[in-house]
Amino acid sequence: MSAARLPPDFVQRARHLKLVLTDCDGVLTDGGVYYSDQGEAYKRFNIRDGMGVERLRDLAGIRTGIVTGEHSRSVVKRAEKLGILECHLGCKDKARTVLAILERLKLSSAEAAYLGDDVNDLPAFGVVGLTACPSDALEQVRAAADVVLVRAGGQGAFREFAELVLSARCGAE
Known part of the structure; x- marks a missing residue:
């Protein structure tokens, strides 16, 4: 496996x-959604990404959050299971949402990172200090991201980023 850019x-x-x-x-999932006649039924999350959330929190004191344009009960349940306190659904203006989170938490842009895979994530890239995307993100997102990960969305991309951050911060293994 090659290294992340x-x-x-x-x-x-x-x-x-x-x-x-x-x-x-497209980041925590592979972008696929299962639908029944009642609407969205399932999303598939990678368990290793969940461990990445826990390791960032437990080893480095880094908070995590989800900012999505979708309204999905599955996302809320996953965030609750992982202890993610910042879970923002239905965000059509992700930059505005990210800025509001930073202001409320009294953080600077340099203290935040954002992972995204599609064009609706690009505005959020402009308001944080570090950006990343899975290997299968859209070409213009890969071009704009500071870090292009080796793993695809839903295949451990978040965990890969978490481990890179932990290695940089504290040499965690």
Whole structure:
């Protein structure tokens, strides 16, 4: 497996992080959704990404959050299970949502990272200090991201980013 594309100042930027926000569909999931005649029935999450959330919190004191354009009870349940307190659904203006979170938590842009995979995530990229995307993100998102991960969305991309941050911050294994 090849290595993620990292900016030269990744270690310095990762050491300042206090918050990692992520889109859901296409990052925490593979973007697929199962529908029944009653609407959305299931989303598939990678359990290793959940461990990434826990490791960021427990080893480095980094908060995590989900910012998604969708309204999904599955996302809420996953966030609750992982102890993610920042779970924002139906966000059509993700930059505005991210800025509101930063203001409420009294964090600077440099203290936040955002993972996204599609064009609706690009505005949020502009308001944080570090950005990342899965390997299967849209081409323009890969071009805009500071970090292009090796793993695809729903295949451990969030965990990969978490481990890169932990390695930069505290040499966690």
